[in-house]
Amino acid sequence: QVQLVESGGGLVQAGGSLRLSCAASGRTFSSYAMGWFRQAPGKEREFVAAISWSGGSTYYAGSVKGRFAISRDNAKNTVYLQMNSLKPEDTAVYYCAAKFGGTGTIRHVYDYWGQGTQVTVSS
Numbered sequence: 001q002v003q004l005v006e007s008g009g010g011l012v013q014a015g016g017s018l019r020l021s022c023a024a025s026g027r028t029f030s031s032y033a034m035g036w037f038r039q040a041p042g043k044e045r046e047f048v049a050a051i052s053w054s055g056g057s058t059y060y061a062g063s064v065k066g067r068f069a070i071s072r073d074n075a076k077n078t079v080y081l082q083m084n085s086l087k088p089e090d091t092a093v094y095y096c097a098a099k100f101g102g103t104g105t106i107r108h109v110y111d112y113w114g115q116g117t118q119v120t121v122s123s
Contacts, residue, residue: 002026002098002112009094009117012086016121020081022096022114030054030074033103035110036081038092038119045095049081050103059105064090086121093118 003025012018022034035050049070050059058070067086072079079096094117097110104110 002029002032004096004098004112004114006094006096006114006117009119011120011122014086014088014121014123016086017082017084018086018119020083020094020096020117020119022079022081024077024079024098026077029077029098032098032100034070034072034079035097035099035104036070036079036094037097037107038090038094039116040092043092045107047105047107048094050105051079052103053101057103059103061105083119086119088121088123091119091121 006022008020033052036048037045038048039045047061051070051072055072067084069082096114098112099110
């Protein structure tokens with residue numbers, strides 16, 4: 001069982017930056033690939049970024065590539081999402097998710113989810 005708690009969301013102007021954190025419980029955090037997803041009002045939850053259990057492989061949605069960076073610290077059981085050059089269209093609730101084994105970009109393969117943190121980007 002893995003419990004995930006996101007933090008770091010907030011209101012930021014377009015062009016600004018935020019760093020989201022996701023703290024995981026459990027002693028087997030390093031066995032899980034981690035992902036970030038987001039859901040805007042009236043839209044489906046979509047993939048943002050993913051990172052392998054070792055941190056050696058990362059994947060990004062095309063809409064955030066070059067602006068966002070996912071990383072993890074297995075000693076702290078935490079995964080991060082650094083978001084730069086934010087745009088109003090990045091406004092959404094951001095969720096972190098854990099998947100045992102290899103990485104994935106499809107939400108249905110993830111086993112555990114956090115409660116989400118709101119990110120609002122004003123124009």
